[in-house]
Amino acid sequence: MSDYERIRLVILGGAGVGKSCIVKRFLTNSYTDKYRSTVEDLYNREYDLGTVTLKVDILDTAGDMQFPAMRRLSIATAHAFLLVYASTSAASFESIKRCFEEIREQRADFQEIPIVVAGNKFDLATSHREVRIEDVSEWVYCELPKLRVKVLECSAKDDYNIKEIFRSFVTLSRILPQGQDDGSGTSGLKRRSSAYVSTSKGQRRTQSPNDSTVSGRDRGSSSSTSTSADTNSSLSEPRSKPRSRSLIRRSSRKAKQQIRDAQSNSDECIVS
Template identity: 65%
Template sequence: MADLERIRLVILGGAGVGKSSIIKRFLFKTYTDKYRATVEDLFNREYDLGGVTLKVDILDTSGDMQFPAMRRLSIATAHAFMLVYASTSASSFQCVKQCFEEIREQRADYQDIPIVIAGNKSDLANTHREVRLEEVTDWVYCELPRLRAKVLECSAKEDQNVTDLFKTLLSLSRFLPVGSNNDGTSGLKRRSSAYVSASSSRNKNRNASTSVSGDKASSLFEAADPSTGSGVVKLKPRSRSLIRRASRKTKQQINNASDDCNFQ
């Protein structure tokens, strides 16, 4: 039986910066201009790493501050963070700074946690830029304590650097080699994937799963093609109570162990 590694990536940032768009562009190669406020969405995927199974949870959080308890729990259970701002909004960068302060206050190990600061909407930066990349890098590398962090600009709409965001997170987490000349996906085969929405009570349940093996297995950073029904099966919806129980269980595990995912 393959060994198990698990990593939870938590996406934080202000409302409307494109957190959900980044995730859906990466996972499903889809994009929409229609905005829908997120309460909390959880995406689950499994990958083969040559005898080791890597389970990846991607948690999409709310952009407002109406759910402080959920926010604290997401920060407490994270193995890595993506802090998203819009390069067209100076206030969204201030929100990223606030998110980092929350991480620093709650996590004594914040200097060891992989963090990617993502500047979305770079496709609009030529005409509507309010946040310069140099301003962000100066804040991260000059003003803050030494971190395991990297700054990247991206565009979910144009699919620019979206894959690099997640590849960088796993590289900082030491699941992938840093500075690799190729895409870093050699030998990484996706086993299955699932999507769970904690806010599905307001919308129709959305669940998808793909399972592939052998020579036809997709790489870690290759999203499933939603236009083909190949290998896609529906999962039973997971209730909000089940998600809350899972969250409590995870929180208990955090209290019992300083880190349940080996980054070293």
């Protein structure tokens, strides 16, 4: 039975920015202009990556602050965050700033959590833009350095950059693509969890050091093992060399003694 990993993605942002529209466009490729206030909706999806099944829970939260306990719980249990604002609303950008402050207050590991900041309603930005992506990037990369974060704009209505949002989480979560990507963001992915590492270590032990498929990390470990062996060998040589020289000296002395004895016997024979 294949191993599996479950990841919870929590979507935060103000009311009416299109959080639910992004999720529905991604999951069902559908869109509606009708607005319905969200309390909390949970979606799930599975991806078969070969050696592991990736189970993704997508939690769509309320855009207002009527349920603070639910909000705190969702932040505490998240593995990744999608912060959504509307490019046509400066107030929505201020809202995701407050969302991030909540994350920073509740999660000591906030710098290690994958975060995507998405500006929705890009289809209206040409005529009604209030938030420039340069301002968002400046806030993220200048005021909040050392984060695992990506900034982009999208449109749930036009299906622009929607898949790229979720593909970004794959990269930020260090589920790295190996080989070609089939466009779904799940082709040839390599999991970097502790379970995967333990399995891959067992596989490395069965590989030959000369195997051409060994990765750079494996080659590094092989070279370090070889260096260690050479070091041990060089350390053992000084103990063996004196032993060899002493044997040579004893053999030499014995041979010389035999020669002297033979000469002495020869002289004795001549005298007699």
